[in-house]
Amino acid sequence: MSSGRLDIIGLGPGPERWLTMETPAILALATDVIGYGPYLDRVRARAGQKRHASDNREELARAYNALDLAADGAHVAIVSGGDPGVFAMAAAVFEALETGEEKWREVEIAVHPGVSAMLAAAARLGAPLGHDFCAISLSDNLKPWSVIEQRLRAAAMGDFVMALYNPASKARPDLIHDCFALLRELKAAETIVGFARAVGRPDEKLTLTTLAAADPALADMSTLVLVGSHATRSFEARGRRWIYTPRGSGTR
Numbered sequence: 001m002s003s004g005r006l007d008i009i010g011l012g013p014g015p016e017r018w019l020t021m022e023t024p025a026i027l028a029l030a031t032d033v034i035g036y037g038p039y040l041d042r043v044r045a046r047a048g049q050k051r052h053a054s055d056n057r058e059e060l061a062r063a064y065n066a067l068d069l070a071a072d073g074a075h076v077a078i079v080s081g082g083d084p085g086v087f088a089m090a091a092a093v094f095e096a097l098e099t100g101e102e103k104w105r106e107v108e109i110a111v112h113p114g115v116s117a118m119l120a121a122a123a124r125l126g127a128p129l130g131h132d133f134c135a136i137s138l139s140d141n142l143k144p145w146s147v148i149e150q151r152l153r154a155a156a157m158g159d160f161v162m163a164l165y166n167p168a169s170k171a172r173p174d175l176i177h178d179c180f181a182l183l184r185e186l187k188a189a190e191t192i193v194g195f196a197r198a199v200g201r202p203d204e205k206l207t208l209t210t211l212a213a214a215d216p217a218l219a220d221m222s223t224l225v226l227v228g229s230h231a232t233r234s235f236e237a238r239g240r241r242w243i244y245t246p247r248g249s250g251t252r
């Protein structure tokens, strides 16, 4: 059978209005849509289209399934929250493609960007990513705490603004507390911290605080944590508190 195609699509952090304009048309052409159940629920059902829901941790199995279907001629869309290349499905597909079956390499593949959670969270809070920043996943599924710790130390030493993804681990609920304990050793007490929960969704909750006062328990699986650099600032205008990192923040 002739090879089909695989579109790897970012659905953004939640609301439909934050989908890119190309996304609905690409989804409409798919014969098969694959994704983690809650992401799949955000895709409008279309007559004749098959939907394949799977569990959160089954990213490689999902990638194999998508490549198999596409290699047999299907037009497959695999969906991710946010951007598909940020702690998400695009990397899993390329891991599978590089090491997997030869026939998978005949599949036409495209990666379609989406609004990543850190960008949506930053926009809600002002412009905290206005100068050098980094993104770190706190998930210890695919890397040990020692690596997370090393990267937090390096980010603090470099005075990067940090966007922390996956702050809540069911398997290790104390991880976010360890993370804050470490940051409190490394960074000033008055460092600005933002918790952006369920950004763009009806249950969105934004909390601005300082590293000294931050309650790590505010960070659940739907939260993006922003930790400022020494230059990140906070002020009020029209009764609303904003944070931003000036474009020219220099050395300490």
Ligand SMILES: C[S@@+](CC[C@H](N)C(=O)[O-])C[C@H]1O[C@@H](n2cnc3c(N)ncnc32)[C@H](O)[C@@H]1O
Pocket: 013, 014, 080, 081, 082, 083, 084, 085, 086, 087, 088, 115, 116, 117, 118, 121, 164, 165, 166, 167, 168, 196, 197, 198, 199, 200, 201, 220, 221, 222, 223, 224, 225
């Ligand atoms: C597996 S990662 C996927 C990231 C996604 N690919 C992206 O670009 O945003 C899931 C993590 O993204 C963050 N996240 C996703 N959607 C979010 C939202 N609407 N509000 C806040 N954080 C969100 C949370 O940290 C969550 O634990």
